[in-house]
Amino acid sequence: MAITQLSAFLENTAGTLYDAVSAITDAGVNIRALSVADTKDFGILRIIVSDIEKTKEALDDNTIISETSVIAVKMNDQAGALKNILKILKEDNVNIEYTYAFTGSMQGGAYVVLRVDDIDEGEAVLSRNGIITLSDEDMTGFLA
Amino acid sequence: MKRYYQPEIETASREEILKIQNEKIVKQVKYVYDNVPYYRNLMDQKGVSPDDIRSVDDIKKLPFLTKDDLREAYPYGLLGTDLKNCVRIHSTSGTTGKRVVAFYTQHDIDIWEDCCARAIVAAGGDDEDVCQVCYGYGLFTGGSGLHGGSHKVGCLTLPMSSGNTDRQIQFMMDMQATILCCTPSYAAFIGETLAEKGYKPEDNKLKAGIFGAEPWTEEMRAEIEKSLGIKAYDIYGLTETSGPGVAFECEAQKGMHINEDHFYAEVIDPDTGEVLPEGSKGELVFTSLDKEGFPLLRYRTKDICILSREKCSCGRTHVKMTKPLGRSDDMMIIRGVNVFPSQIETVLLKEGYTPNYQIVVDRKNNTDTFDIYVEFPKEMFSDKISEMQNREQDLKAAMRSMLGIGPKIHLVAPKTIQRSEGKAVRVIDKRKLHD
Incomplete structure (x- = not known):
């Protein structure tokens, strides 16, 4: 089960990240995970939020924003957990575009977000190996 | 002599x-x-x-x-x-x-x-x-x-x-x-x-x-x-x-x-x-x-x-x-090459961009700098940096092929290029070549 990440185009100038985060926060949305990829001129903000629709509304009309399906995997917050997941993907030749991690509210739990070329294939491979992936409902649930 | x-x-x-x-x-x-x-x-x-x-x-x-x-x-x-x-x-x-x-x-x-x-x-x-x-x-x-x-x-x-x-x-x-x-x-x-x-x-x-x-x-x-x-x-x-x-x-x-x-x-x-x-x-x-x-x-x-x-x-x-x-x-001469804003517009439209752009020409260390700021269209957005950079490179290559010189491309957010009285300022020439 994939989860929805919001991706936004941000100019690489002072204050743009603040403006975006501030708008989201003011709308009462919790940002669960965040990663920014940047170039000299622009950056791409990737976020997992508690409310996708509210977030899209909160950002101004001129912000380019898109929904991207990503895989979120729950792991034990201990050495070797990420390595194990990456090994599974490697062995089945699933290419990871980018990834970022966050810790959950659950004690001892950690989460990794994986953006892979072929999301169905990625999920199938993980599930075959007994790895649990999260759904949008799961995300909303533990964020509530 | x-x-x-x-x-x-x-x-x-x-x-x-x-x-x-x-x-x-x-x-x-x-x-x-x-x-x-x-x-x-x-x-x-x-x-x-x-x-x-x-x-x-x-x-x-x-x-x-x-x-x-x-x-x-x-x-x-x-x-x-x-x-x-x-x-x-x-x-x-x-x-x-x-x-x-x-x-x-x-x-x-x-x-x-x-x-x-x-x-x-x-x-x-x-x-x-x-x-x-x-x-x-x-x-x-x-x-x-x-x-x-x-x-x-x-x-x-x-x-x-x-x-x-x-x-x-x-x-x-x-x-x-x-x-x-x-x-x-x-x-x-x-x-x-x-x-x-x-x-x-x-x-x-x-x-x-x-x-x-x-x-x-x-x-x-x-x-x-x-x-x-x-x-x-x-x-x-x-x-x-x-x-x-x-x-x-x-x-x-x-x-x-x-x-x-x-x-x-x-x-x-x-x-x-x-x-x-x-x-x-x-x-x-x-x-x-x-x-x-x-x-x-x-x-x-x-x-x-x-x-x-x-x-x-x-x-x-x-x-x-x-x-x-x-x-x-409105012709500009940049590094010896004749450049018309309309050419830049043609490339942008052909490559799927909006015609909202700004050209900034300057002269640093006696060499012309040539920058084009382009409002990035929503439809072309990708969450992958590599794809975004490819788009930037493709646009630069298309510009080079049309103009004969390669500008520096800057992708900016939609509707961020200044408009004065509804009309965008297309060219900013900072070279002060004419008194």
Whole structure:
């Protein structure tokens, strides 16, 4: 089960990240995970939020924003957990575009977000190996 | 040392020049009317016949030609003779839409090279000189024009073409070049590179430089003269009229003498088309007086300048034009290349972008910087950096292929490019080339 990440185009100038985060926060949305990829001129903000629709509304009309399906995997917050997941993907030749991690509210739990070329294939491979992936409902649930 | 390449004509009296011009214009107009249907139509529409043109005073009766005419008549519509009589083609860099293709007979090449030879001699050149030509060779007129002029003067010619600065410097030093021909910004760059390599201005044998194809300032002249230890001369021309050498600077370094025995110059009001009296600032219009392949009558250059018949200390009698003081259209010259904002718009639309953009041109360390800010369209957005960078690179490549030079592309968020009264400011030129 994939989860929805919001991706936004941000100019690489002072204050743009603040403006975006501030708008989201003011709308009462919790940002669960965040990663920014940047170039000299622009950056791409990737976020997992508690409310996708509210977030899209909160950002101004001129912000380019898109929904991207990503895989979120729950792991034990201990050495070797990420390595194990990456090994599974490697062995089945699933290419990871980018990834970022966050810790959950659950004690001892950690989460990794994986953006892979072929999301169905990625999920199938993980599930075959007994790895649990999260759904949008799961995300909303533990964020509530 | 020779002071003039063709002294009789270069120092001829006003009356003699007028006599030559009057004889030539009658023939040229008849030649164009008989051989160029496109222009014959323009004349017929205006109700002007070749018989109405008896002297240069009658030139004002003739219809204008613009770049639009050249585009409409592309490629052969303004050709003045059979292609079998032509020996060469030159072309401007622009797009298909704006590209100018000019045809030359051997006679045309000869007069063009004479004009360039006059410029080289005016800069102090003779057969003892080693002339390094680092204008681009090829379709661009710069390389061939000065190369031909250099041959006529009898200089030892170094046909370097543009680029590869290390090799330029090696040949300059080893072959003891005395005259340098290139764009002013490249001359400044060579000067800087020489200094970086530890050479002092007196270490090279250069005495003069003939620099053109782009606008430059007196400050830049001073800088180049200091860094290379030379006298720097301006040269003017355009592919439509043949190439560099239509006008050139003499030792007075105060305005460029127009080769009036081959080109008749007028300055007009760009809005009304009315001919302005000498000393007025207006758009420069050229009429070729003895061209065969690509004879253009009353071609509007869009360059703004002032003509002056004030007596020149060099002894030449031909009318002088100031450096172009601006343009009557929106063309920019960036690193020697003609760039129209409309070309940039064409590429953006073709590549799926919105036509919301801003061009910023500046000059840093004597080299033009060229940046285009583009509002990024929602539909093309990707969460992957690699794809976004590919899009940036693709756009840059498309721009380079259209313009001939590569701008730096900056992707910005939609609706962030300033609009004043609803209309975006398309071009910000910070170079301050014109006073």
